Amino acid sequence: MEPFNDFISNISPWLQGLLEGIGLPDVWARVVVLGIGGFALAFVPLIAVIFLIWAARKLIARMQDRIGPNNSGPYPGPYALFQTFADAIKMLTKEDVIPAAADRWVFNIAPIVILTIAVLIWAVIPLGKDITGSDLNIGIFYVLALGSGSMVSLLMAGWGSDNKYALLGALRAVANMISYEVPQILSVIAVVMVAGSLSMQEITKAQNVPFIFVMPVTALLFFVSSLAEAGRQPYDLMEADSEIVAGYFVEYSGMKFGQFYLSEFMNNFAISVITATLFLGGWQGPFVDSVPILGSLWLLLKSCLVFFVLLWCWGTLPRLRIDQMLNFNWKFLTPVALVNVCIVALVGKAVPSSAGPWMQKSALLGANILLALAVLGALVVAGRQARRRDVSGQQEASPA
Amino acid sequence: MTLQQVLFIIFGIITLGAALAVVTRRNVFHAALFLILAFFGVAGLYVLLEAPFLAAAQLFIYVGGISILIIFAIMLTRDMMNPNVAGYNRQWWLAALVAVALCGMMGWVVLNHNWPATPGDVPPESIINLGKALVDPAGLVLPFEVASVLLLVALIGAVTIARER
Numbered sequence: 001m002e003p004f005n006d007f008i009s010n011i012s013p014w015l016q017g018l019l020e021g022i023g024l025p026d027v028w029a030r031v032v033v034l035g036i037g038g039f040a041l042a043f044v045p046l047i048a049v050i051f052l053i054w055a056a057r058k059l060i061a062r063m064q065d066r067i068g069p070n071n072s073g074p075y076p077g078p079y080a081l082f083q084t085f086a087d088a089i090k091m092l093t094k095e096d097v098i099p100a101a102a103d104r105w106v107f108n109i110a111p112i113v114i115l116t117i118a119v120l121i122w123a124v125i126p127l128g129k130d131i132t133g134s135d136l137n138i139g140i141f142y143v144l145a146l147g148s149g150s151m152v153s154l155l156m157a158g159w160g161s162d163n164k165y166a167l168l169g170a171l172r173a174v175a176n177m178i179s180y181e182v183p184q185i186l187s188v189i190a191v192v193m194v195a196g197s198l199s200m201q202e203i204t205k206a207q208n209v210p211f212i213f214v215m216p217v218t219a220l221l222f223f224v225s226s227l228a229e230a231g232r233q234p235y236d237l238m239e240a241d242s243e244i245v246a247g248y249f250v251e252y253s254g255m256k257f258g259q260f261y262l263s264e265f266m267n268n269f270a271i272s273v274i275t276a277t278l279f280l281g282g283w284q285g286p287f288v289d290s291v292p293i294l295g296s297l298w299l300l301l302k303s304c305l306v307f308f309v310l311l312w313c314w315g316t317l318p319r320l321r322i323d324q325m326l327n328f329n330w331k332f333l334t335p336v337a338l339v340n341v342c343i344v345a346l347v348g349k350a351v352p353s354s355a356g357p358w359m360q361k362s363a364l365l366g367a368n369i370l371l372a373l374a375v376l377g378a379l380v381v382a383g384r385q386a387r388r389r390d391v392s393g394q395q396e397a398s399p400a
Numbered sequence: 401m402t403l404q405q406v407l408f409i410i411f412g413i414i415t416l417g418a419a420l421a422v423v424t425r426r427n428v429f430h431a432a433l434f435l436i437l438a439f440f441g442v443a444g445l446y447v448l449l450e451a452p453f454l455a456a457a458q459l460f461i462y463v464g465g466i467s468i469l470i471i472f473a474i475m476l477t478r479d480m481m482n483p484n485v486a487g488y489n490r491q492w493w494l495a496a497l498v499a500v501a502l503c504g505m506m507g508w509v510v511l512n513h514n515w516p517a518t519p520g521d522v523p524p525e526s527i528i529n530l531g532k533a534l535v536d537p538a539g540l541v542l543p544f545e546v547a548s549v550l551l552l553v554a555l556i557g558a559v560t561i562a563r564e565r
Contacts, residue, residue, distance in 0.1 A: 027403050106433065137527055138453050145456040148464020152436055155471055159429060171475075174468060181464075182555065198527070330562040334555070 042119045044127065049265040053084045056265075056311055063315035094254040099162060102251065106160030111252065111259035113153035117146050118263035121270045126201045128283050128295040139200035140188055143274060144181075147229060150267075151177050154238075154248050157260075161251035169247025172322060173231060173238035179329045180228035180235075186337035187222040190215060190344040191278050194364065204282035212279040214361045215344065217368045217375075219279040221337050223306070226271040228325070230264070232310060234317040235325060268310060269303065276302035336375055343367050408448055415441030428474050436467045453527045 015036065019029040054069065058079075061068025069080030076082040098107060124139045126132045136142055151174050158170020192198055194214065195206035212219040228235040239247035249260040276282060280302040283295030320328070344364065351363040418438035425431040439462040446455035533539040 031403065103429075106430070136452055138456050141453070141456045141460075145459040145464070148460055148468075151468055152433075152463060152471075155468070156433065159471075159475070167475075174472075178468065327562070330559055334559055338552075338555070 041122055045119065045122050045266045045269060048269055049262060050084045052269055053265055054081055059311050060315040091255050091258040096254040099251050101162040103160040106156050110153050110157035110160055111256045114150055115259045115263045117150045117153065118266040121146055124200050125273055126204055126277060126282055127299060129288060129292040131296065132201055135199060135201045137199045139198050141198050144185060158248040163251050165244040165250050166248050168244050169238050173248060176235060176238055177229055179326055180225040183221050183333040183337040184225035184229060186341050187218045190218045190341050193344055193348055200277055204277055204284060207281040207284060209361050210279060210281035214364050215368050217340055217372050221333060221340065223275055225333060227313060230267045230271055232268060233314045234320050237319055237322055237325065240319055269307060272303040272306035272310060275306045340371060343371055404448060411441050411444035432467060432470050432474060436463055439463050451526060453530060
């Protein structure tokens with residue numbers, strides 16, 4: 001049992017020894033091992049996504065009072081579990097249509113870039129106690145930096161298609177991402193300040209109490225702005241079917257469409273995993289110290305929980321208009337995130353972690369709850385004023 | 401040739417080739433995309449120099465901020481993509497003069513600087529040193545704080561403008 005517990009962390013030295021035994025030089029053996037590791041890591045989100053697409057269909061169907069893919073129809077596998085494979089085969093065999101006026105190079109490269117970036121995020125995510133592609137000491141910053149790369153690929157897709165709906169979708173997507181980056185980064189800053197590191201592993205290790213119980217407001221800010229970054233409902237106006245058909249990927253067909261679809265799901269799952277890592281304690285859980293491989297299971301369970309909330313929003317919330325979306329970000333989320341950063345910095349400094357294991361955490365929790373109450377109070381007052389203005393406006397208007 | 405040298409040459413070719421394409425492409429949108437590729441190449445060089453924070457900041461600021469701004473400017477400019485409109489105006493000779501002067505100055509520095517032939521030690525935790533240098537009273541705390549306050553004011557200004565009705 002013992003070697004199996006550390007199965008994944010043992011496999012790389014073993015493989016390297018094997019390759020050096022064949023007679024490969026040290027450096028190239030390392031390159032081969034890292035290449036295989038990277039390849040395996042890239043398959044983690046791919047395989048996860050294949051089943052998450054099924055889960056999403058099934059759960060959203062249930063939320064909308066439908067049955068979804070099931071045993072009775074022409075779907076393959078028990079409970080239509082293999083429907084996604086059938087879809088993938090269908091996409092691979094479909095004709096690849098390129099619009100005559102398209103910017104061919106840009107049009108063709110865009111899906112590759114977007115999928116590459118969606119996979120690259122997984123390099124720094126700690127999948128277990130010792131299972132990380134690369135434990136960069138800038139971890140979460142790397143994830144945020146890659147997000148800005150995906151903006152470029154969306155613009156490439158939108159512009160390269162030479163289609164007004166595609167261009168509108170890309171512009172909406174970029175406006176959305178640029179705006180919601182601000183509260184997202186500000187909430188990450190609060191986490192980094194409390195954890196004392198940018199590395200995803202260190203942030204996980206800092207959470208003997210998951211941060212969602214220390215900073216609930218921060219967690220909510222991060223999750224909402226991440227939803228917007230990924231263009232998930234209620235922020236799906238970048239691909240709003242009823243307005244601009246499908247947004248930036250309207251002209252794509254076959255596997256190129258599949259790449260957009262895949263990267264979208266990968267990003268959604270990445271958000272779930274990152275939220276689980278930053279706020280739910282990542283791989284931490286009971287019995288992880290004795291059986292390290294259990295950490296991956298805890299992380300999977302936590303991310304699935306977050307993914308379920310994401311699906312819940314997807315299945316139930318209506319779409320926002322673009323002005324509502326921008327107003328909500330600039331007039332509400334960003335100010336709250338700014339105040340939140342100040343509060344976390346002040347409380348974190350005023351109650352140092354040396355004051356006792358629970359002192360800093362409970363002080364932060366108290367400050368966060370106070371902030372939440374203050375925000376709710378401000379909302380109540382603002383809403384009351386707005387209603388009063390409406391009523392008086394109607395009274396003035398009615399005699400005339 | 402070590403692995404690092406191979407990677408250095410690859411990133412160097414990417415950066416230089418993309419930079420050349422930026423100035424030779426007639427299609428401005430393509431030029432902007434090649435500019436982004438050049439930024440990626442520079443980020444790769446930063447990674448080779450064991451400065452991952454700089455590499456990520458390069459992607460974040462130049463790819464996510466400046467390039468997007470450039471692409472938006474291209475999209476909002478009329479006749480930018482019209483092949484019948486000249487790609488330059490009457491001040492082209494001035495720009496050429498500045499470019500040649502800048503190139504000459506940089507070439508002079510490269511040729512005359514006393515470059516160390518042996519590599520120095522790479523500090524193990526460069527990001528911690530960077531962070532300490534930025535908030536150290538003896539270091540860069542004043543310019544860092546001034547820049548931070550400026551950016552914060554800009555952010556709050558954006559929120560205030562959005563709130564005005």
